[in-house]
Amino acid sequence: ETGVTQTPRHLVMGMTNKKSLKCEQHLGHNAMYWYKQSAKKPLELMFVYSLEERVENNSVPSRFSPECPNSSHLFLHLHTLQPEDSALYLCASSQDSVSNEQFFGPGTRLTVL
Amino acid sequence: GQSLEQPSEVTAVEGAIVQINCTYQTSGFYGLSWYQQHDGGAPTFLSYNALDGLEETGRFSSFLSRSDSYGYLLLQELQMKDSASYFCAVLRDITAGTASKLTFGTGTRLQVTL
Numbered sequence: 001e002t003g004v005t006q007t008p009r010h011l012v013m014g015m016t017n018k019k020s021l022k023c024e025q026h027l028g029h030n031a032m033y034w035y036k037q038s039a040k041k042p043l044e045l046m047f048v049y050s051l052e053e054r055v056e057n058n059s060v061p062s063r064f065s066p067e068c069p070n071s072s073h074l075f076l077h078l079h080t081l082q083p084e085d086s087a088l089y090l091c092a093s094s095q096d097s098v099s100n101e102q103f104f105g106p107g108t109r110l111t112v113l
Numbered sequence: 114g115q116s117l118e119q120p121s122e123v124t125a126v127e128g129a130i131v132q133i134n135c136t137y138q139t140s141g142f143y144g145l146s147w148y149q150q151h152d153g154g155a156p157t158f159l160s161y162n163a164l165d166g167l168e169e170t171g172r173f174s175s176f177l178s179r180s181d182s183y184g185y186l187l188l189q190e191l192q193m194k195d196s197a198s199y200f201c202a203v204l205r206d207i208t209a210g211t212a213s214k215l216t217f218g219t220g221t222r223l224q225v226t227l
Contacts, residue, residue, distance in 0.1 A: 002155060002157070004155075031212075040219070041219065042117070042200070042216075042217040042218055042219045042220065043156070043200070043202075043215075043217040044217075045214055045215065045216070048207075048212060048214060050212055055207070055208055055212040056207055056208075056212065056214060058214075090155065090156070097212035097213060098143075098212065098213045099213075100143070100144055100146055100161040100163070100204050101146075101158045101161065102158065102215060103158070104155035104156045104157070105155060106154070106155050107155060
């Protein structure tokens with residue numbers, strides 16, 4: 001247990017569905033991150049939040065919409081996804097936005113049909 | 114742009130020593146991190162080097178040469194449970210000192226055999 005939880009662990013959705021991924025950290029950290037991990041590819045940073053403000057949007061398509069209502073919670077809202085968006089979506093947190101150690105959640109395995 | 118290179122696969126025998134190399138190209142470099150990820154699991158932090166030299170943590174050591182843009186992870190007394198993917202990741206500045214980001218390599222899959 002890293003102190004970062006994600007729900008759901010698995011999600012199957014159609015291209016017209018709308019769903020949300022949830023991440024919660026119990027570590028008192030001030031920075032949170034969304035990553036995408038596809039087979040045979042490096043982890044790709046999607047979004048960075050520091051003190052609930054977005055500080056990085058790594059050229060992510062608008063069909064992915066993050067939300068950070070407070071420093072403990074992070075959401076990723078999904079709509080009109082494509083099959084190539086199927087991947088493992090990992091949430092991470094760190095003490096602050098310049099920390100070298102990030103704590104990862106177990107991920108949500110997303111399949112888009 | 115940014116790039117990291119590490120071998121895709123390494124196989125070693127239980128009890129042996131293995132070194133996983135990582136070369137990188139980036140701007141705004143802060144340091145080099147290493148993460149371990151077992152199949153179906155989350156990446157977990159192993160080590161971080163901001164300065165040149167060797168950092169030792171138990172059976173694992175990590176090395177950095179900033180002038181060569183090169184680092185490695187050294188695993189000693191290998192155990193079967195060390196079979197996993199190992200990622201090097203560059204920590205770099207993205208907002209002139211107020212935020213940073215990790216850029217990951219593609220990972221090295223280590224298989225420890227009997």
